[in-house]
Amino acid sequence: MGDFPVEIVLAVIGIVVPIGAFLWEFVFVGRKRLGYRVQMDTPVTGEVESVFPGVLPQLRPSLDGASPDLKDLSVVLVRIENSGATTIDTHDYKAPDPARIGLHLRFPQRLVIGMAVTELSDPGLADSLDGDSGIAVREDMAGHIGVIDLPKVPLNRGEHYKILAILQRSEGAGEYPVPVLTGGIKGGRVLETRSQTGIPRMMLGLTIFLVLVIAIQLVVAAVEPSPTPLECASGKLTVIGSSAFAPVIQEAAGQYEKRCTGAEFVFGFESTERGLDRLAEEGKDNPGLLAISDGPKGSGYPALVQRPLALSLFSMIVNKDVGVRSLTQTQIQDLYQGRVGNWRDVGGPDLPVVLVNRIPGSGTRNTFERRLLGAGQPDRPHVSCTAIKGTVLSDAAHCDVQVTTDMQKAVGEIPGAIGYSESSEAIDAGLPTVAINGVAAGRDAAISRTYPFWGVEYAYSYGELPGDSLAAAFLHYLVDQTGKDVLRAHGNAPCGELPDPARCLPDS
Numbered sequence: 301m302g303d304f305p306v307e308i309v310l311a312v313i314g315i316v317v318p319i320g321a322f323l324w325e326f327v328f329v330g331r332k333r334l335g336y337r338v339q340m341d342t343p344v345t346g347e348v349e350s351v352f353p354g355v356l357p358q359l360r361p362s363l364d365g366a367s368p369d370l371k372d373l374s375v376v377l378v379r380i381e382n383s384g385a386t387t388i389d390t391h392d393y394k395a396p397d398p399a400r401i402g403l404h405l406r407f408p409q410r411l412v413i414g415m416a417v418t419e420l421s422d423p424g425l426a427d428s429l430d431g432d433s434g435i436a437v438r439e440d441m442a443g444h445i446g447v448i449d450l451p452k453v454p455l456n457r458g459e460h461y462k463i464l465a466i467l468q469r470s471e472g473a474g475e476y477p478v479p480v481l482t483g484g485i486k487g488g489r490v491l492e493t494r495s496q497t498g499i500p501r502m503m504l505g506l507t508i509f510l511v512l513v514i515a516i517q518l519v520v521a522a523v524e525p526s527p528t529p530l531e532c533a534s535g536k537l538t539v540i541g542s543s544a545f546a547p548v549i550q551e552a553a554g555q556y557e558k559r560c561t562g563a564e565f566v567f568g569f570e571s572t573e574r575g576l577d578r579l580a581e582e583g584k585d586n587p588g589l590l591a592i593s594d595g596p597k598g599s600g601y602p603a604l605v606q607r608p609l610a611l612s613l614f615s616m617i618v619n620k621d622v623g624v625r626s627l628t629q630t631q632i633q634d635l636y637q638g639r640v641g642n643w644r645d646v647g648g649p650d651l652p653v654v655l656v657n658r659i660p661g662s663g664t665r666n667t668f669e670r671r672l673l674g675a676g677q678p679d680r681p682h683v684s685c686t687a688i689k690g691t692v693l694s695d696a697a698h699c700d701v702q703v704t705t706d707m708q709k710a711v712g713e714i715p716g717a718i719g720y721s722e723s724s725e726a727i728d729a730g731l732p733t734v735a736i737n738g739v740a741a742g743r744d745a746a747i748s749r750t751y752p753f754w755g756v757e758y759a760y761s762y763g764e765l766p767g768d769s770l771a772a773a774f775l776h777y778l779v780d781q782t783g784k785d786v787l788r789a790h791g792n793a794p795c796g797e798l799p800d801p802a803r804c805l806p807d808s
Contacts, residue, residue, distance in 0.1 A: 331386055332384045332385075332388055332392060332486070332487050332488025332489075333382070333383050333385075333485070333488050333489060334381070334384070334388055334455070334483075334489075334490045334491075335380075335382075335490075335491055336378055336380045336405075336481040336491075336492060337493045338376065338377070338492075339377045340375065340376060340377035341376045341377075341479065342375055343372070343373070344374060344375055344466075372468060372469035373413075373466065373467065373468050375465070376465045376467060376479055377418075377463070377464050377465075378463045379461075379462050380450070380453075381421075381455070381493070382455035382456065382459050382460070383493050384457065384488060385457065386457060387455070388454065390452040390453075390454050392485055392488070393486070394483065394485065395452065395483065395484075400434035400452065401434050401450065401452070402450065402452035402453070403482065403490070404448070404450070404483060405447065405448040405465075405479060405480075406445055406446070406447050406480050406481075407446040407465070407467055407479050408444070408445050408476075409471050409472040409477055410445075410467040410468065410469055410476060411439055411470045412446035412447070412448055412467055414465070415437055415448055415464065415465045415466070416463075417462070417464075418461075419460075420461050421460045422456070425455075425459065425461055428453040429453060429461060434449065434451045435448070435449060435451055436448070448463060450463070531560075531781050532559065532563070533560065533562075533563065533769060533770040533772070534563060534770065535562070535588060535770040536564045536566065536770070537563070537588050537589075537590065537770045537774060538565075538566040538568065538589050539565060539567055539568070539569075539590045539592060540567070540568040540570070540574070540579065540590070541569060541570075541571070541574075541575025541576065541590075541591040541592035541593055542571070542575065542593055543569040543571060543702075543703035543704040544612070544614075544664045544704045544721065544725070545592050545757050546567065546592075547728075547790065548786060549569075549592060550567060551786050552777070553565040553567075553774070555782075555783070556774060556777055569592075569703065570702070570703065571662050571702065572592075572593045572594050572664075573663070574661070575591035575592065575760075576593060576597055576601055576604065579591040579601075579604060579761075580604060583604075583763075584603070584762050584763075587761070587765050587769040587770075588769070588770065588771065589771075590759055590760065590775075591604070591759070592609075592760075593606075593663050593759075593760060594612070594666065594667050594755050594757060595663050595666050595755055595756065596758065596806035597760060601760075603762055604760045604761070604762060605760065605762075605763060605765075606759070606760050607758060607761075607779070608756060608795040609757045609779060609792075609794070610756070610757050610787045610793055610794050610804075611743075611746060611747065611754055611757075611798060612754060612756065612757045612792050613722070613723040613741055613743060613746050613751075613753075613754055613791045613792065614664065614667060614721065614722055614723055614741070615741045615753065616734040616736065616753070617707075617708070617719050617720065617721050617726045617731040617733055618718045618719075618732050619654075619711055619713075619716060619717045620731075620732055621715050621716070622648050622651065622717075623643075623648050623649055624646060624647060624648040624734065625732065625734055626735040626736075627646060627735075627736060628737055629736055629752060632672050632673070633673055633674070635655065636655055636673060637673070637677065637678065638678055638696070641695060641696030642696070652693045652694065652695055652696050652697065652716050653696045653697075654688070654693065654696070654697045654698065654699065654714050654717040655718060655719075656698070656699055656700075656707060656710045656711055656714070656718065656719035657719070658703075658707060659700050663755075664755075667755035668720045671752055671753050671754065671755065672752060672753055680698050683697070683698060683699045683700060684699060685699035685700070685701055685706070687699070689710070699714075701719075704721055704722060704725060707719050708721055708725070708731060711731060712730075720753075722790075723741045724790045736752060736753060737752070739751045741791075743791055743793050746793070756795070756804045759778075779795070779796055784796075
């Protein structure tokens with residue numbers, strides 16, 4: 301349908317019509333509304349008279365006591381109510397102000413031989429319908445139409461009264477014409493209402509209308525394809541490298557696939573070093589391969605082109621039994637350099653320290669050593685964390701893990717363990733995090749440099765990427781499009797939004 305905004309027009313119509321109907325019904329025409337409803341109109345047969353002999357003649361005794369010849373009688377019950385949105389007062393009736401009568405209940409082809417006021421919704425209405433109110437019975441049109449003149453009764457919203465009439469046919473045959481209430485209301489109207497047991501016509505009409513609007517919107521949405529975002533590209537992209545940043549990339553890729561149905565992603569997050577090695581070996585003439593690194597690539601990968609993504613937040617994590625929730629940077633250095641081997645020396649329990657490290661070559665380990673230790677760690681033989689899990693340790697120990705999830709698992713299961721992880725993933729894993737120098741991990745604190753444990757995430761390609769490749773479109777999505785929302789949701793600060801974008805340079 302071109303550029304015509306059909307869905308917007310339908311949505312506007314779907315809003316305007318119900319509002320207009322409401323205003324029309326309750327503000328313009330329905331603000332003052334006096335309704336009437338014939339609740340009973342039934343003939344009185346001779347069978348009634350035979351069961352209760354003498355009743356009908358007594359309804360209208362003659363002056364001399366002789367019973368008139370009453371035939372073809374009927375009983376009518378009419379409910380008169382305020383069915384509008386506001387009060388109806390005596391001055392709201394259109395009849396001239398001096399007149400006491402405001403309405404006329406007319407019975408074509410019938411004469412009124414008896415009437416009574418019944419069922420007042422408020423006993424106070426009786427004062428407006430007593431013998432001095434002007435209520436009366438008369439005949440019109442040369443005696444062919446019976447009329448009950450009704451006074452100007454003030455009615456609050458929802459109030460009502462009923463008129464019970466005994467009638468005798470004056471002319472005609474067959475079914476009686478319907479009784480009619482005549483008169484007028486200033487700024488409103490008098491109309492016949494219907495029983496509330498059914499569905500009001502206006503409500504039914506509005507419901508059908510809204511269903512049709514929704515159905516048309518669904519048809520338009522199904523027939524008209526969704527607009528394709530400018531950054532969309534099709535193809536297959538394999539993303540490898542940092543396990544710390546894996547949840548961020550996977551979530552962003554999942555959202556990209558929903559918007560760009562021709563895109564397919566494959567992941568291989570084993571570590572920064574392995575990702576860079578694989579990219580260097582397999583990336584030539586392969587624009588469908590990207591590597592994610594927790595830091596700069598170093599000089600060993602001259603063919604790889606880096607693109608800064610975000611300032612990433614990291615945390616020190618400890619086993620729940622350690623109980624320590626704050627360490628100075630010096631204390632962290634003493635722990636990992638082996639100068640402190642028991643938690644009691646840094647305010648914790650009498651428990652041996654177990655240092656959990658990522659394997660050499662890990663980007664997260666490099667960031668940890670660079671930001672917090674300021675140097676490397678003592679040479680230690682490789683020990684699997686699985687090998688020491690469940691053993692009773694009397695002295696300080698250490699072990700190594702391959703990826704971030706292994707780090708979180710080891711720290712969570714080994715008493716006395718301490719390690720490091722990407723902050724949001726540590727929180728999601730339910731692990732206690734440690735403030736550094738009294739400052740808790742936070743994006744703003746990292747940007748202001750009051751929190752020291754942060755790094756920069758980079759995306760690497762082998763050489764420059766073709767402009768129409770999925771890799772180029774996905775990176776554009778991450779750094780300039782809505783993919784930035786995913787970065788922020790995981791506690792990262794997109795490089796393009798930093799007060800000092802130079803923070804994302806390799807030597808920062």
